[in-house]
Amino acid sequence: MIIHIVAGGPVEYIPELRKVHQDNVVWVGVDRGVHYLLEENITPFKAFGDFDSVTEVELSEMKSRLKDINIFPSEKNETDTEIAMNWAIKQKPTSIVLFGVTGGRLDHFLGNVQLLIKGIESGIPIKICDKQNLLYLKQEGVYSFKKRQDYPYISFLPVTATVTALTLEGVKYPLKNRNIKWGDTLCISNELDNEIGTFSFKDGILMVIRSRD
Known part of the structure; x- marks a missing residue:
């Protein structure tokens, strides 16, 4: 249900x-x-x-x-x-x-x-x-996401004070083990290079936003 x-x-x-x-x-x-x-x-x-x-x-x-x-x-x-x-x-x-x-x-x-x-x-x-948007939260872990023509952009924002060791793969702007904190706009407006991308982090809560143009 x-x-x-x-x-x-x-x-x-x-x-x-x-x-x-x-x-x-x-x-x-x-x-x-x-x-x-x-x-x-x-x-x-x-x-x-x-x-x-x-x-x-x-x-x-x-x-x-x-x-x-x-x-x-x-x-x-x-x-x-x-x-x-x-x-x-x-x-x-x-x-x-x-x-x-x-x-x-x-x-x-x-x-x-x-x-x-x-x-x-x-x-x-x-x-x-x-x-225009889909918005959800994730806890630490490893996640995959698919390319979507209706929501081509993807952004990541910390909900907790810090999200540690954020890694983005399969995207236009990859990232490796980067800590992001409140006030950082580093991970705004990324795009998938491949059909499937992944993101992972070790601690915190991350907001994921899929957006249209």
Whole structure:
């Protein structure tokens, strides 16, 4: 089972959800993200939020079309997206993908990026996806990645204060056992030379971003 969570970020950043729909995907809507799903004729399995970003008419439609809608007060200790994420992790899916969490307010965007740490803690792969980027975190280890025409660029940024012994192979700008730290832009915007590349590091948490032009 794969869980796709659609939050209420600016709709222009969200890819066509029908194109990423699969039989084994469970859709979850968050606040205005529920409206986005219904507009795509996708009925979410669950919905979460305070729904302060939808109209009364839109909320009434959601209530009439959904079997499971969870409404929370606007004043709470977690964002709507974190509430949905916590529920998703408890279902023990094979992976989680977040849509509608980029663009708009920077505080929400940065908070959503930090939610990816929950994937490290739970052992469940979690990605952020929008029209231009795929973003995920990795712990120390050795990883391979394929050339993708839709996401030709790849960047690496440290999440922890330092990532040690980062090695990049099969790429236009290779690297060997280099320590990178917060504030370094050394590993921004690389490209694959081969069909498959590898990256490895010994300690820390690394953010990987695949991007379009």
